[in-house]
């Protein structure tokens with residue numbers, strides 16, 4: 090395949106940034122999207138030009154680093170996958186592909202396609218933990234019965250990889266799907282009930298302080314989430330918040 094890429098280039102946080110056109114040729118349909126980006130960068134380096142900066146790490150859908158907005162969709166046109174799992178067979182020879190970073194006030198651009206997502210880490214630090222007695226008298230986890238339905242729902246919520254696609258897809262730049270997942274994975278288990286009130290209050294407070302918007306039930310986050318995190322997690326977080334408030 091021969092493709093035209095329109096890529097956001099931005100030298101640093103203070104730079105205004107602009108879209109730049111590139112051509113890539115002989116791209117195999119079996120390549121991943123990031124391998125196609127590697128081909129582009131190898132060509133740019135060979136010409137002594139600055140390669141395009143983009144985030145990636147595991148390249149197998151686990152770490153959540155590969156945050157690319159492709160043709161107007163976080164993680165591109167496929168469903169239930171991250172950018173690193175997107176394959177070039179989703180595109181056609183001669184296509185023009187627009188590639189941009191996540192767009193949200195709370196995710197400022199560091200360079201080109203790389204954004205600062207440490208806001209998510211600060212939200213997790215505000216409450217995504219439990220306290221366990223490790224003095225030697227720790228209760229065996231298997232001695233705490235947990236209904237299978239609750240365990241399954243908690244595991245589903247824990248599948249969130251913190252990629253930020255929910256924020257990038259939301260017209261309000263809301264982080265409520267992410268925070269809802271993080272609150273839910275603990276709220277559903279007895280181990281998480283001990284600090285449940287402080288957790289939801291502190292995480293929501295931090296979310297607001299970081300500048301994320303509110304949820305208006307559009308549901309774009311659920312559609313674009315690579316891990317199928319359900320909107321039910323937002324509803325559960327709202328219930329937890331209401332209970333903690335009163």
Ligand code: SF4
Nearest residue numbers: 249250252253255314
């Ligand atoms: S809820 Fe989904 S889209 Fe949002 S950070 Fe988690 S995995 Fe990514």
Ligand code: FES
Nearest residue numbers: 146148153155173
């Ligand atoms: S590079 Fe880790 S999820 Fe894509």
